[in-house]
Amino acid sequence: MDPDEILFDAEERMDKAAQVLQDQLVGLRTGRANASLVDSIRVEYYGSPTPIKQLATVSVPEPQQIMIKPFDQSILSEIGKAIQASDVGLAPNNDGRVIRLNVPPLSTERRKQIVARVKEMAEDARVAIRNIRRDANKHADTALKDKLMSEDIHESTKESVQELTKKYEGKVNTVAEAKEKEVMEQ
Incomplete structure (x- = not known):
């Protein structure tokens, strides 16, 4: 795989992981009818x-x-x-x-349980993103070993993959924090 393919694949999969989290969080009860x-x-x-x-x-x-x-x-x-x-x-x-x-209002205890579940789901999404990073880095290592890319390109590809990882972990954190706030405020 060339560097562009590696980055495109990684970004596409990381975006899907973040989207799955968003879809899961939509179905969580927050005390307000939805x-x-x-x-x-x-x-x-x-x-x-x-x-x-x-x-x-x-x-x-x-x-x-x-x-x-x-x-x-x-x-x-x-x-x-x-x-x-x-x-x-x-x-x-x-x-x-x-x-x-x-939809009855949620008790404080139930809200805390839901927040714990949100944190669990967010951690699962972060783990999925890190696994995608690992796969992308493995593809880059393989391409370097097979002499399909130079060491400079290999390093810049790995840096780009790390930037994508930070970007999507940040997105997951933002979505999870917003949901936690929504659950606790009502």
Whole structure:
């Protein structure tokens, strides 16, 4: 691999690692209703697990409530069962037309647990970024050994990979700190 390919591959993979963290954090409960809380829930619909978003309109009519209005009323009970079986921790209220999920305020203890989970997820993302750095450095070492790049280019490639690592670790830290602040402030 030439230096540009190594850097491009590393940056692309590091960006994906940071994006995965952002996607995971969106689904974390913060005490405020958010339609993305139910994004990961799948409903058994005609034999296949289907995301709620494809079966219903998900809205937030009040700060502490999520409303799910299915396109097909016959699957209302299936949506309720899927929500109960999920790890969202919310009880569905079915009135025959829509399902309402009341999001209770979080206790201080629960907030601390969520912050600990955010830190865990952020550390996983940082580890993934460091693993990508290791792989990129290994490619550079191999290219040097195979005489596909000079020592100067090898060193500058490694420095560039380290800069990318710092950039994406900083991005992960920023996202995690913002989520921690959001969880603790409400």
